[in-house]
Amino acid sequence: MILVWPLVGLALLASLWAITHLQLNVERAVAQKHALASAASLSRAYAQSLVRTLEQMDQMTMELKYDWEHSKATLSLEESRRNGLYTAPQFAMVAILDRKGRPVTATVPFERLPSGSAEYVLKHWRSNASALRIGVGRSPAAAAPLINFTRRLEDRNGEFDGVVVVAVDPAYLSQFYDSFNFGQHGLTAMLSDDGEVFSARVGAAVLPVSRTPFIDTAFVEGESGVALSAGRSTFADRENRFVAWQALKAYPFTAVIGLAASEVLRPYEETRAIYMVIAGAVSGLLLLFTIIASVLSVRLAWRQHQSEGVRSAYRMATEGTSDGFYIVAAIRNHCGTIEDFELVDCNEPGAHFFGLRREQLLGLRLQARAQEPYFAELIGIYREAMETGCSDVEIELPESNPFNLRWIRRRLVRSGDRLAVTLQDISRSKSHEADLLRVANEDGLTGLPNRHWLGRFLPEALRQAGAANSMLALLFIDLDGFKAVNDTRGHAEGDAVLCAAALRLKSVLRPGDHVVRLGGDEFVVILDPVDSDARVARVAERVAAAVEEPFLLDGERHKMGASIGISVYPRDGADPATLLKNADIAMYAVKVAGKGHHRFYQPELFEVIRQRRDIEQNLVAALEEDQFTVYYQPRVDALTGEMCSMEALVRWIHPQQGMVPPLEFIPVAESSGLIAQLGARVIDMVCQQLAQWKSLGLELLPVSINVSAHQFGRGDVDRVLAVALARYGIEGRWIEVEITESAMMGDQNDALGQLAAIRSQGVRLLVDDFGTGYSSLSQLQKFAMDGLKIDRAFTLELGKSKQGEVFIRAILSMAHALGMSVVAEGVETVQQLEILRALQCNEVQGYLISRPVPAEQMLELMRKRFLIDLPEPVLASYCAIANIAK
Structure with a gap:
C-alpha cells in the first residue's frame, strides 16, 4: 500500500498538468480567434473612416477647382481663411499654384515650393486627367512631411492651368485610433498600393511620413486579411501583433491595424496564471494527499482534507479577478439520478453578480428557485455538463435574469460529482462589437442600410426566395434634379433632401421591405416577396409620387422626381450583381427616355445601352x-x-x-x-x-x-x-x-x-x-x-x-x-x-x-x-x- 499511493499520486499529478495545459491551449486558441476577429472588424471600420476622409478631401479639392475656374482667377484663399475657412488644425496649407508651380493664392504665405515638392505639378501637367492625386510633400511653413491632395486646374480651353494643393498633417488620417480599442501599443497605418506609408500611429505617437513602423509589409496580401505577425521580422518596435488589413474602395490604399499581442492576450495570461496557481495548489494537495494516504491510510480523512484544501486554494486564486467562480455539487436520489444542485463555494465577484454576499449564496439549491426561468433552464444545463464533462458558451441573458449583466461567458468543467463554474462579464465587448457592426452597415447621413449591408443581406434574401419559389424585386432609384439642389443650395440642403427622401421612401413601403442608400442620390428598394409585376409597378408609382411632392428648403418649394429601374428575381437574374446591374440599366433607360417614371428591365435595353456606352x-x-x-x-x-x-x-x-x-x-x-x-x-x-x-x-x-x-x-x-x-x-x-x-x-x-x-x-x-x-x-x-x-x-x-x-x-x-x-x-x-x-x-x-x-x-x-x-x-x-x- 505504501507504493500504491505514491504511484496513484504521480498519475493524478500527470493527468492534472496534462488537462491544465490542454485547457490552456484551448483558452489561447479562443483568445487568438477573438483577437483576429476584433482586428478584422477594426480594419474594416478604419478603412471606411479613411474612405470618408479621402472622399471629403476629394470633394474639397473639386470644390476649390470649381470655385477657382469659375471665379475667373479671383478667388482669394487668404480672405477665405480670414473668414473662417480652412482654419481647422489639420489643414497645414491650402494653395492654388500656377502652371510653373508658383503660388497664386494660399492660406500660408510663401514664395515657392520646397525642393522636390513640385513633382505633382509636373504630373498634373503631363496628364489630362483631373482626378485627385495623393502624395507626400512639405509645406513651406512646416519642416515635417505632409500629405498633399492635389487636382489639376484647366483653363477654358481645357489646357493645364495649375494645381489645387491641400496639404494635411498625417495625424489627421490617424484620428481613428483610440486607446480603448487599440491599447497602448496598437498600430494604425495607411499604405499605398506600392507599400509606401502615408500615415502611421503606434500607441499615442503619430509617426512622421518619413518614418515607417514596418520592417516588412509582405504580410499584406490580397484586398483584406488577418494574421499574427512576429515583431522581430515585421515591426520596428519588435512588438508581436495581430494585424488586419482592408483595401480602400475607389482609392489605391490599404488600411492596416495591429493589436499588440501582449495587450490582447493579457486576459488569457491572467487566466493562465490562475490556472497555474490552481494547478500548482492542486498538485501540492495531491502530494499532500499521497503523503497522508501513505502514512495514515485513512481514506475518509484524506478526502476531507483534500476537499477543504481545494476550496481554500480555489478562493485564494480567484478572489483577485473580476470573474465569478462557483463550485456546484450534484445531489442524487437513491437511484443515483441527479435531482438538484447545491452551490457549495464561490468567490466574492461571483456573489456580487447575484447582488448577494458570499455567505448568503452558499448552500443555495437550484430547485428552490426553479420557478424562475433562468434557474429552471440552468438545472438542465448543469445536468448536460455532468454528462459531457465541460461546456463553454457565450450567452445573451434576458432582461429578467438575476445578474446585473447583459452578456456572459459561462464555462463549466466537471470534477467528480461537482462542477467548476466560471462566469465572465463580456457585456462591454459585445456592445462594442454591436456598435462596430452598426457603423459598418448603416449610412451615416440617412440612417438607412448601406451598400455593405446590401452585399450581406441580398444573397441570403435571394436564397430564401429561391427556396420558397417566390419573387423578389429591386427598385433602383435615382433622384431627378438633386444635382441642381446640391449645386445651387449647398451640400447641407442637399443632405436635408436626402434625409427627407429616405423618410418618404420608407413611408410608402411595407414593414418587411427595405430601403438602402447606395451613395449620392441613389437608393435601392427591396420588395420581398412580390406576386406580380403589377404590384411592383404600384409600389414604383407610390415611390415616384412621394418624391415628386415638393421639398421645402428655407421656405422655398423645390420640385424633384425619381427615375426608377426595376429588376425581378428570378426572371432578371439569379444573383445580386446581375439584379443590381439590370435594375441600373432599366433606370438608365428611364433617364434617356426623359426621366420621372419607372421601367422594368428588358434584355434589349442592355444591348441599346451597351451600344450607346x-x-x-x-x-x-x-x-x-x-x-x-x-x-x-x-x-x-x-x-x-x-x-x-x-x-x-x-x-x-x-x-x-x-x-x-x-x-x-x-x-x-x-x-x-x-x-x-x-x-x-x-x-x-x-x-x-x-x-x-x-x-x-x-x-x-x-x-x-x-x-x-x-x-x-x-x-x-x-x-x-x-x-x-x-x-x-x-x-x-x-x-x-x-x-x-x-x-x-x-x-x-x-x-x-x-x-x-x-x-x-x-x-x-x-x-x-x-x-x-x-x-x-x-x-x-x-x-x-x-x-x-x-x-x-x-x-x-x-x-x-x-x-x-x-x-x-x-x-x-x-x-x-x-x-x-x-x-x-x-x-x-x-x-x-x-x-x-x-x-x-x-x-x-x-x-x-x-x-x-x-x-x-x-x-x-x-x-x-x-x-x-x-x-x-x-x-x-x-x-x-x-x-x-x-
Missing part, C-alpha cells in the same frame, strides 16, 4: 487619337450657280468600323457633353484648313460651322473662335456660325451677349434648321442674325404641295424684310432649284450641287467656281441680273 467610350478615344475629319458641302448662288460659301461637317473615321454615320454619334456626343470638345476641335480644324488653302494662294470662301445648343450654352464659343482664329492667322469674315433656334431659347440676355461677342470678331451668324424651332419675328429682329437656313424638310415639299411653296415664300419675305440672306438646304432636284430661283432665294445647298466632300475634293470645286451647269446665254443673263442686284 460603347459609342461614348469610343468617342473619348476618338478625340484623344484625332479620328475626326471635316467634310465640306458647297453653297452656291441660286441664280448663277457660283460657289459663295461652304458648310463644315464633322466625320468620324473609325480605325476598324470606317465611316461612322453622324446620326449614330452626334446624339451620344450631345447627351454625354462631349459635343463641346468635339465642336472646339471642328473649329480648330476648319481654321487650320483655311490657313492651308490661304498658303496655296487660293481666294478663300466663308466656311459655316455648326454650334450645338450644349456648346452655345457653355458660353465660351466666342473664346474658342478667338483662340483658333489667332492661332492660324485667319480673319473672322471667313467664318460663319450656324446656331439652331432652340440653342437661343435660354436666358436671352446671355444669348445676346454671346452673339454680340461672336459678331465682334467679324464672324457672320446664321439661324440653322429654321422652321423647326420656336423663333418668332421679334426674336429674329432682337438677335440680329445675318441669315437663316431653311430646313431641308420644307425644301423637299417644293413641287409636291402648294403649302410648301407658300411657307418658303413667307420665310423669304420675312428674312429679306429684316435684311437677312436665305439659304435653302436639301436641294436635290432641278424642279426645287427653279422654284427657289423664282422665289428669289439667295443661296442653295444640297446633293443637286454636291455631296459633302473631303478638303482635297473641295479644293477642286473651289477652282471650278461654277457648280451648276447652265447654257452660256442663260449664265450670262443670270450674271447680269446678279450684277444689277448687287
Whole structure:
C-alpha cells in the first residue's frame, strides 16, 4: 500500500498538468480567434473612416477647382481663411499654384515650393486627367512631411492651368485610433498600393511620413486579411501583433491595424496564471494527499482534507479577478439520478453578480428557485455538463435574469460529482462589437442600410426566395434634379433632401421591405416577396409620387422626381450583381427616355445601352487619337450657280468600323457633353484648313460651322473662335456660325451677349434648321442674325404641295424684310432649284450641287467656281441680273 499511493499520486499529478495545459491551449486558441476577429472588424471600420476622409478631401479639392475656374482667377484663399475657412488644425496649407508651380493664392504665405515638392505639378501637367492625386510633400511653413491632395486646374480651353494643393498633417488620417480599442501599443497605418506609408500611429505617437513602423509589409496580401505577425521580422518596435488589413474602395490604399499581442492576450495570461496557481495548489494537495494516504491510510480523512484544501486554494486564486467562480455539487436520489444542485463555494465577484454576499449564496439549491426561468433552464444545463464533462458558451441573458449583466461567458468543467463554474462579464465587448457592426452597415447621413449591408443581406434574401419559389424585386432609384439642389443650395440642403427622401421612401413601403442608400442620390428598394409585376409597378408609382411632392428648403418649394429601374428575381437574374446591374440599366433607360417614371428591365435595353456606352467610350478615344475629319458641302448662288460659301461637317473615321454615320454619334456626343470638345476641335480644324488653302494662294470662301445648343450654352464659343482664329492667322469674315433656334431659347440676355461677342470678331451668324424651332419675328429682329437656313424638310415639299411653296415664300419675305440672306438646304432636284430661283432665294445647298466632300475634293470645286451647269446665254443673263442686284 505504501507504493500504491505514491504511484496513484504521480498519475493524478500527470493527468492534472496534462488537462491544465490542454485547457490552456484551448483558452489561447479562443483568445487568438477573438483577437483576429476584433482586428478584422477594426480594419474594416478604419478603412471606411479613411474612405470618408479621402472622399471629403476629394470633394474639397473639386470644390476649390470649381470655385477657382469659375471665379475667373479671383478667388482669394487668404480672405477665405480670414473668414473662417480652412482654419481647422489639420489643414497645414491650402494653395492654388500656377502652371510653373508658383503660388497664386494660399492660406500660408510663401514664395515657392520646397525642393522636390513640385513633382505633382509636373504630373498634373503631363496628364489630362483631373482626378485627385495623393502624395507626400512639405509645406513651406512646416519642416515635417505632409500629405498633399492635389487636382489639376484647366483653363477654358481645357489646357493645364495649375494645381489645387491641400496639404494635411498625417495625424489627421490617424484620428481613428483610440486607446480603448487599440491599447497602448496598437498600430494604425495607411499604405499605398506600392507599400509606401502615408500615415502611421503606434500607441499615442503619430509617426512622421518619413518614418515607417514596418520592417516588412509582405504580410499584406490580397484586398483584406488577418494574421499574427512576429515583431522581430515585421515591426520596428519588435512588438508581436495581430494585424488586419482592408483595401480602400475607389482609392489605391490599404488600411492596416495591429493589436499588440501582449495587450490582447493579457486576459488569457491572467487566466493562465490562475490556472497555474490552481494547478500548482492542486498538485501540492495531491502530494499532500499521497503523503497522508501513505502514512495514515485513512481514506475518509484524506478526502476531507483534500476537499477543504481545494476550496481554500480555489478562493485564494480567484478572489483577485473580476470573474465569478462557483463550485456546484450534484445531489442524487437513491437511484443515483441527479435531482438538484447545491452551490457549495464561490468567490466574492461571483456573489456580487447575484447582488448577494458570499455567505448568503452558499448552500443555495437550484430547485428552490426553479420557478424562475433562468434557474429552471440552468438545472438542465448543469445536468448536460455532468454528462459531457465541460461546456463553454457565450450567452445573451434576458432582461429578467438575476445578474446585473447583459452578456456572459459561462464555462463549466466537471470534477467528480461537482462542477467548476466560471462566469465572465463580456457585456462591454459585445456592445462594442454591436456598435462596430452598426457603423459598418448603416449610412451615416440617412440612417438607412448601406451598400455593405446590401452585399450581406441580398444573397441570403435571394436564397430564401429561391427556396420558397417566390419573387423578389429591386427598385433602383435615382433622384431627378438633386444635382441642381446640391449645386445651387449647398451640400447641407442637399443632405436635408436626402434625409427627407429616405423618410418618404420608407413611408410608402411595407414593414418587411427595405430601403438602402447606395451613395449620392441613389437608393435601392427591396420588395420581398412580390406576386406580380403589377404590384411592383404600384409600389414604383407610390415611390415616384412621394418624391415628386415638393421639398421645402428655407421656405422655398423645390420640385424633384425619381427615375426608377426595376429588376425581378428570378426572371432578371439569379444573383445580386446581375439584379443590381439590370435594375441600373432599366433606370438608365428611364433617364434617356426623359426621366420621372419607372421601367422594368428588358434584355434589349442592355444591348441599346451597351451600344450607346460603347459609342461614348469610343468617342473619348476618338478625340484623344484625332479620328475626326471635316467634310465640306458647297453653297452656291441660286441664280448663277457660283460657289459663295461652304458648310463644315464633322466625320468620324473609325480605325476598324470606317465611316461612322453622324446620326449614330452626334446624339451620344450631345447627351454625354462631349459635343463641346468635339465642336472646339471642328473649329480648330476648319481654321487650320483655311490657313492651308490661304498658303496655296487660293481666294478663300466663308466656311459655316455648326454650334450645338450644349456648346452655345457653355458660353465660351466666342473664346474658342478667338483662340483658333489667332492661332492660324485667319480673319473672322471667313467664318460663319450656324446656331439652331432652340440653342437661343435660354436666358436671352446671355444669348445676346454671346452673339454680340461672336459678331465682334467679324464672324457672320446664321439661324440653322429654321422652321423647326420656336423663333418668332421679334426674336429674329432682337438677335440680329445675318441669315437663316431653311430646313431641308420644307425644301423637299417644293413641287409636291402648294403649302410648301407658300411657307418658303413667307420665310423669304420675312428674312429679306429684316435684311437677312436665305439659304435653302436639301436641294436635290432641278424642279426645287427653279422654284427657289423664282422665289428669289439667295443661296442653295444640297446633293443637286454636291455631296459633302473631303478638303482635297473641295479644293477642286473651289477652282471650278461654277457648280451648276447652265447654257452660256442663260449664265450670262443670270450674271447680269446678279450684277444689277448687287
